Amino acid sequence: GAPDKALARKVTKVGVVGAGLMASQMALLFIRRLDVPVIMTDLDQARVDKGVGYVHDEIDKLLAKGRVSQDKANRLKGLITGSTSKDGFADADFVIEAVFEEMGVKKSVWAEVEQIVTPECVLATNTSSLSITEMAADLKHPERVVGFHFFNPVAVMPLLEIIRGEKTDDATLATAFATGKSLKKTCILVKNSPSFVVNRLLGRFMGEAGKIVDEGTPVEVVEKAFAGVTPMPPFMLISLVGPAIALHNSETLHGAFPERFYVSPNLAKVVEEKIPSFYGADGKLDDSIFEKFSKPADAKVLTEEQVREQALSALADETRRMLDEEVVAAPMDIDLAMITGAGFPFWNGGVTPLLDRTGIAEKVTGQRFLPKGAASVAR
Structure with missing residues (x-):
């Protein structure tokens, strides 16, 4: 282009x-x-x-x-x-x-x-x-x-x-x-569109992870749910980006697409208290931070598999919308962006082959992102 x-x-x-x-x-x-x-x-x-x-x-x-x-x-x-x-x-x-x-x-x-x-x-x-x-x-x-x-x-x-x-x-x-x-x-x-490619998809993904924790699923479950799928666990990624930057991105996207992008009040609280990371110097999750999180009375607790499916379903939905909006020319552009800009594991071939192989693309959007047989084998 x-x-x-x-x-x-x-x-x-x-x-x-x-x-x-x-x-x-x-x-x-x-x-x-x-x-x-x-x-x-x-x-x-x-x-x-x-x-x-x-x-x-x-x-x-x-x-x-x-x-x-x-x-x-x-x-x-x-x-x-x-x-x-x-x-x-x-x-x-x-x-x-x-x-x-x-x-x-x-x-x-x-x-x-x-x-x-x-x-x-x-x-x-x-x-x-x-x-x-x-x-x-x-x-x-x-x-x-x-x-x-x-x-x-x-x-x-x-x-x-x-x-x-x-x-x-x-x-x-x-x-x-x-x-x-x-x-x-x-x-x-x-x-030209809110948060462009990488930050828009990361915003949807991290927002979904934050929502799942806010609704009652233990953060340890959420962090373990994405092994081999994302470059690092969601809250480690938020810590690397910086909670304030992650919050700003989610607020920008929520302003543009309020029905899809979640802004975590708990993340806002972390930013307000100037907490730089969800992980301690020992590389482990800092439980004292999550103890401050507000939890609903009717907690909704998911399994690792349910967490992964919910977050990947959100990614499938957002990826299809971005292609329909012509944010980029083709699915391969999104795959290239997520591998080279967000560090997504290259062995998955990017986001769209993963969503195709797991069946989530068709389940959520009614169609595959790539032609049948393309990038269909995981290594």
Whole structure:
């Protein structure tokens, strides 16, 4: 679905708005893969210095491991600069933001950046859930705004969701794909829709797991139900993502599809109390957290098999809806996204072959996702 690569513009300088961990990881990737100057900006010098310092430290680690020469390390360090002013974006061809996940903040950033950059400069957002169309709506050149969603950690996770807004033009999209390819990422074209692909499916899955626990099933049962199906148990996944980010994603999706996406009041309580993980330092579930969970008087307790079927049924339903909405072009795009962006076990072939093989796809949606015989053997 990508446009003609001949339309792509050359990227000779990159601007990064933000100097936090995600922004710093992106800056490092850009200088390593594109070999072009990168300027990072943030609100104060301390944050800028911390971001540039992170990049320097990571280059030093590469040098210590013998993955780059001293000359290469010096050159890479010379490519990264930082500033509290965005004036350095004036000659940038590609500016990406990684600021707070709030629409007003992102709109404000782009309004400021647009006054500085050239009309052809691509404005890329690393948003994980917000509308690209809305983000670009007030700009003079909304056609050059595109979603460019990395997964954490940036250097490790192969997936890059490239999201086309309502007014994103082909030249911008082609530049985004060419840049993603140069970054050695697996690029998937995604329609502008709430939480895109991976976070939408994870939101439905984690919401279902939270609902099952809230209704009375012991968390240990839920955590054991997905062995060999998901990269890790649901509450471990929520802990890795961060409870606050998981809650924000579920609230975004609940706002768009309230009848399907569940927001756990218990998860909201965990976020309010600033609890960072459901697991202790010993790697075991922290029972003291779950003891605080509110439980209904008429508890509904499921078995591991019932938990797995309920959650996979929700995934089947959401996957079919996403394909019907043309969020992506084909089931294989969803499989590729979940393997490379969420770490789903590759031996299952992705989400859709698993749902086909278990019979859940036909039971829930009335049809298979893939032709009969395709990816039908589990290894």
